[in-house]
Amino acid sequence: MGSKSDLPVAEKAITMLKKFNVDYEIAVASAHRTPERVKDFVTSSDAEVFIAIAGLSAALPGVVAAHTCKPVIGVPVSGGVNLDALLSVVQMPPGIPVAAVGLDRGDNAAILAIEIMGVKDPKLSDKMKDYRKEQAEKIEADSKQVVADVGRK
Structure with missing residues (x-):
């Protein structure tokens, strides 16, 4: 810094x-x-x-x-x-x-x-792939919650 x-x-x-x-x-x-x-x-x-x-x-x-x-x-x-x-x-x-x-x-x-x-470092690369998967799963869950809370027109 x-x-x-x-x-x-x-x-x-x-x-x-x-x-x-x-x-x-x-x-x-x-x-x-x-x-x-x-x-x-x-x-x-x-x-x-x-x-x-x-x-x-x-x-x-x-x-x-x-x-x-x-x-x-x-x-x-x-x-x-x-x-x-x-x-x-x-x-x-x-x-x-x-x-x-x-x-x-x-x-x-x-x-x-x-x-x-x-x-x-393949282990680090694998951890990054897991992290990316977690990020995608969070967005999918957020999307489902927004649709449930707001609904569709």
């Missing part, structure tokens, strides 16, 4: 990672205020995928990507300047890509990270 105020978004990612029993490490490191901390964290990490959460200029995902060849998923944090944060994550220069999810979508960042790791 770029700052402690990003924690609510990070907690969404943590919830998903725990659901899938995926180990994680969390830190606060600012691309602008503590660039050496960011570099040290990234270069010393054994993470397979990085999730970088930041608002305002949202430079953190790009800085993380500059220090690793592993996948980086950027999560722009909403606030007073939503479009700037989103564009900072998606408009990376050639050769240093960052995957992006929607504003405050720490949960989707974790799901994407799990899908990436699932490419070489």
Whole structure:
């Protein structure tokens, strides 16, 4: 996270990672205020995928990507300047890509990270298939309830 105020978004990612029993490490490191901390964290990490959460200029995902060849998923944090944060994550220069999810979508960042790791971990991939099935079943149940509650014309 770029700052402690990003924690609510990070907690969404943590919830998903725990659901899938995926180990994680969390830190606060600012691309602008503590660039050496960011570099040290990234270069010393054994993470397979990085999730970088930041608002305002949202430079953190790009800085993380500059220090690793592993996948980086950027999560722009909403606030007073939503479009700037989103564009900072998606408009990376050639050769240093960052995957992006929607504003405050720490949960989707974790799901994407799990899908990436699932490419070489069949157990994780199977868990993701089960999760997708649960999601579909929930929508089917919701649909039946809405039809029962509201009826048809």
